[in-house]
Amino acid sequence: NNFFMSPLSSDPTTWAVLILSGFISLTMGWISALQISLTSPLTHNISINAKSVFQTILAVIWSGESRASMWWVGNGLVMTGIATYTANRLRIAQQQNTTYNIELKISEPDQLADSHHLTMTSTVRIK
Numbered sequence: 001n002n003f004f005m006s007p008l009s010s011d012p013t014t015w016a017v018l019i020l021s022g023f024i025s026l027t028m029g030w031i032s033a034l035q036i037s038l039t040s041p042l043t044h045n046i047s048i049n050a051k052s053v054f055q056t057i058l059a060v061i062w063s064g065e066s067r068a069s070m071w072w073v074g075n076g077l078v079m080t081g082i083a084t085y086t087a088n089r090l091r092i093a094q095q096q097n098t099t100y101n102i103e104l105k106i107s108e109p110d111q112l113a114d115s116h117h118l119t120m121t122s123t124v125r126i127k
Contacts (some may be wrong), residue, residue, distance in 0.1 A: 032044060035047065039089075043085075043089065046082055046085055046086075049078065049082065050079070050082045053075055053078050053079060053082075054079075056075070057075055
């Protein structure tokens, strides 16, 4: 019942998988926050749904499961709606000649270094 009492608690592979999983989850959270700041919560929600549907379809194909034709139609409709929304958002962005400036600053705490920092700047222009 207790993880720390099980043999897995001393297995380095288990800890490596747990740390990797945590890092990936943290990265996904940062990317989600960035996506919401650049677009909207609705766009973020739609991209999450697209990822979920795509993963589900890949899993069904990879595992060789059979699904009813209405299952495929339903997933096709969801993906068509997502593609339509994306095309519309791109069209709007092109009309507005939208530019996104993304800046990420990574700084060390003041007590460790005076002014050492790394700045990455990227500009994305949609035409």
